[in-house]
Amino acid sequence: MQDISTEIISSLNNFLAGSKSKIKDAPDGQVLINFIIPIPGFDFEKKIDSLSKLFPRSFYYNNPVEKFSFLALDEILTVAENGDGRFAATEKKLKGWREKFISNQSDYNGMQFPLFVGAMKFTVEHSDNDWKDFNDSTWFLPEIIFFKQSEKVFLIFNSLVPSTSSEDRVVKKLKSKLEIILKTKDDETSSVTIKAVSGNTPKDKKKWKTIVQQLIDKLEDGSLKKAVISRRVELQLTDEPSLGFVKDKLRLSNDGCYIFIYRNNKSAFFGASPELLLKLNDNEFTTGALAGSSVRGKDDAEDKQLESDLLKSDKNLREHNLVTEHIINSLKTYSGSVPAVEQLTVRKLKNIQHLYTRITCHNSSASNIFGLVKDLFPTPAVCGVPKETALNIIEDLETDQRGLYSGIIGWFNFNNSVELVVGIRSGLSIGSRVLAYSGAGIVPDSNPDEEYSETEIKLKSILSVFS
Numbered sequence: 001m002q003d004i005s006t007e008i009i010s011s012l013n014n015f016l017a018g019s020k021s022k023i024k025d026a027p028d029g030q031v032l033i034n035f036i037i038p039i040p041g042f043d044f045e046k047k048i049d050s051l052s053k054l055f056p057r058s059f060y061y062n063n064p065v066e067k068f069s070f071l072a073l074d075e076i077l078t079v080a081e082n083g084d085g086r087f088a089a090t091e092k093k094l095k096g097w098r099e100k101f102i103s104n105q106s107d108y109n110g111m112q113f114p115l116f117v118g119a120m121k122f123t124v125e126h127s128d129n130d131w132k133d134f135n136d137s138t139w140f141l142p143e144i145i146f147f148k149q150s151e152k153v154f155l156i157f158n159s160l161v162p163s164t165s166s167e168d169r170v171v172k173k174l175k176s177k178l179e180i181i182l183k184t185k186d187d188e189t190s191s192v193t194i195k196a197v198s199g200n201t202p203k204d205k206k207k208w209k210t211i212v213q214q215l216i217d218k219l220e221d222g223s224l225k226k227a228v229i230s231r232r233v234e235l236q237l238t239d240e241p242s243l244g245f246v247k248d249k250l251r252l253s254n255d256g257c258y259i260f261i262y263r264n265n266k267s268a269f270f271g272a273s274p275e276l277l278l279k280l281n282d283n284e285f286t287t288g289a290l291a292g293s294s295v296r297g298k299d300d301a302e303d304k305q306l307e308s309d310l311l312k313s314d315k316n317l318r319e320h321n322l323v324t325e326h327i328i329n330s331l332k333t334y335s336g337s338v339p340a341v342e343q344l345t346v347r348k349l350k351n352i353q354h355l356y357t358r359i360t361c362h363n364s365s366a367s368n369i370f371g372l373v374k375d376l377f378p379t380p381a382v383c384g385v386p387k388e389t390a391l392n393i394i395e396d397l398e399t400d401q402r403g404l405y406s407g408i409i410g411w412f413n414f415n416n417s418v419e420l421v422v423g424i425r426s427g428l429s430i431g432s433r434v435l436a437y438s439g440a441g442i443v444p445d446s447n448p449d450e451e452y453s454e455t456e457i458k459l460k461s462i463l464s465v466f467s
């Protein structure tokens with residue numbers, strides 16, 4: 001790796017030399033340098049835990065559709081917001097940095113690389129002890145990102161550079177990081193199992209079903225069409241799980257889902273989400289309605305019958321259409337154009353199948369992305385209709401804070417690329433404790449027993465990691 005390190009440093013020197021005038025004329029005397037270079041032979045996927053332990057904050061992400069993954073380490077800039085104004089405040093702060101951005105991303109034939117990574121909670125909350133390591137909204141700029149796509153691995157180095165700073169200072173910073181990172185060994189094989197579970201006793205089940213029935217009764221007057229009620233179980237593990245172990249188990253058991261692990265201090269939020277909230281690339285928005293569910297069959301014949309029943313289910317179709325209408329209206333309001341809605345299909349996962357409608361929309365000028373995100377989120381798939389009424393009901397009925405569960409997690413850059421997923425099929429690890437979450441959409445003809453069974457199926461995404 002010594003030869004690779006020497007090549008990287010030489011390339012950075014050339015990049016800085018070519019950017020000297022831009023750095024000198026920087027607005028407010030500071031620029032954001034974004035330097036990208038191939039780093040062949042460095043398999044960061046085998047070093048997730050070892051690398052993450054070097055820094056207080058890390059972020060792993062895997063996109064199964066476009067087959068890329070990345071690991072973001074440490075931070076040089078954080079945009080953290082709490083309170084109702086988090087969307088607008090985030091957009092405002094980011095706007096200033098866009099004007100101070102210098103990158104060599106254009107050298108890579110239209111490839112899109114992550115810049116900021118992070119997450120937003122389901123709703124604004126005064127965090128309890130479990131969620132104290134996460135703000136209502138946090139987007140951070142990592143100092144180091146390893147990015148892999150089509151078997152090619154890239155190193156991304158970000159640095160805030162004062163206009164008066166010498167090139168040598170920036171180079172020394174990367175060189176010192178590489179000396180540590182490139183010596184990192186592969187993760188040791190580890191395994192943890194569940195020692196005890198709380199939150200799923202008959203008493204807990206009865207309590208949750210009572211809450212669901214209360215909600216069904218509230219739906220009768222028609223002022224509320226749907227609300228999503230979640231529940232939480234707590235796992236006590238035999239030991240603290242390594243991030244590499246969690247990553248491998250999530251990818252093994254959740255084919256086709258977006259894998260994420262966001263660690264800050266002693267907490268890690270992780271999951272395998274099947275739900276894309278919003279993707280933007282070349283002014284084309286992509287999203288989808290994922291709502292309405294059924295179990296998988298024991299064999300192909302039963303599975304096809306369950307799929308057929310799901311496509312004909314009035315309850316599930318009604319629930320799905322609420323989500324579809326909300327997304328279409330949000331995109332139409334933002335872009336001024338009519339979204340393209342693809343044919344309803346069934347999305348099959350390991351333990352469950354969902355009704356799914358893909359929705360796309362073109363927009364000639366993708367500005368104020370967080371304004372659109374605020375309008376879209378939370379969708380009826382994790383909240384309800386009308387949104388504000390559902391949020392109030394959820395706050396009244398749910399006994400545990402959701403935190404980042406059913407919130408937003410993902411990445412974006414300054415080249416109009418955004419990828420945000422909904423933080424479902426997820427859990428929070430704190431030492432050897434894991435809090436696992438799931439929810440169910442409740443409509444007037446919901447059955448509490450069936451809804452509870454659905455949450456049990458969804459919980460398997462997390463429970464299977466440790467079983």
